[in-house]
Amino acid sequence: MVTAILTLLAPALTITLLILTLILAKGDICPGQRGRIHKLFPAIGLLWLAIASLKVExxxxxxxxxxxxxxxxxxxxxxxxxxxxxxxxNGFGLAFSGIVVSSQATLGQSIALLTSGLLLGSAFAHLLLVIARSRLQAFHRILPMSGVILAMAFALIFLVNAYQWPEEVAQGYLIELLMSFVMLLLGIVCWIWHLIRHTAPEKRQLSFAFFCLLSACVGLFRLYAFM
Incomplete structure (x- = not known):
């Protein structure tokens, strides 16, 4: 499971770093927000340090x-x-993630890893922006809505590949499959909850959403081994 989590985190952290870079480079942010975003980089660096246990690159x-x-x-x-x-x-992250994605056993697994990376990266970036008390309201709408689209794409890609499963395999992993989809749905609903209620996003809400999405992606990604 640890290997699956770290594999998923590589493209996810790359997307997160790209979003933060875009905000620092082009975002209309005040000096206080810039400093608070700078404080987030050690957390990203430590997560990349954990990924280095897979590949020293x-x-x-x-x-x-x-x-x-x-x-x-x-x-x-x-x-x-x-x-x-x-x-x-960013360049190193893109290169590393490209190697990880392209080295998967099947094309479907590579596409699923890329899609889940976009999904988790967007969710984690949104969480970090809320922690940094960002006032860029557009991102509080764009990131959750893009997450809905990415979650649908990720689920569809998995179902298309799962259609090739033998019947006995599908029945054997039905509970894990259903639990992963429930977590995926729960994560998305929690992520967009502030849009439904027309309130500001909160750290607890987005932390729970990210945990659910990560659990769902890890669960479904591990099932690719049986396809």
Whole structure:
């Protein structure tokens, strides 16, 4: 299970870092928000450090992230810091994720890993933005709605591939399959709950949503071994 989680986190963290980079580069954010976003980079770096237990190449992303963090202020600041380093981290992350995605056993599994990476990366980026008290309201709408589309695509891709299962295999893993889809649905509903209620998103809400989505993706991704 740990290997499955770390495999899913590689493309997910790449997407998260790309979203944060976009916000730091193009977002209309105040000095306080920029500093709070800078504070998020160690968490991303530590998760990449865990991924390095799978492949040592991930250390390149870790070094780039922590070097960037060491050169920027975490208080109120308008200084973007050495942005070429964060672009380098994005490049390393994209290359690493591309290798992980392309090295999967089947094309369906590669597509599922890519889709789940987009889904989890968007959810994690949204959680981090709420932790940083971001005022970019557009992202509080765009990220959840894109998550709905990605979740539908991920489920559809899995069902198309699962159609090839022998009947006895499908019956044997029916409970795991249903539990994963329930978690996927629960995660999406919780993620968009603030849109339904017309309220501001909360950390507890998005943390629970991310946990549900991660559980669902890990559960379904592990079932690809039986296809």
């Amino acid at each position: 991930a250390f390149l992303v870790v070094f780039a992230i922590f070097y960037f963090y060491s050169k920027v202020k975490t208080g109120k600041t308008r200084d973007k810091g050495p942005f070429w380093v964060i672009h380098l981290a």
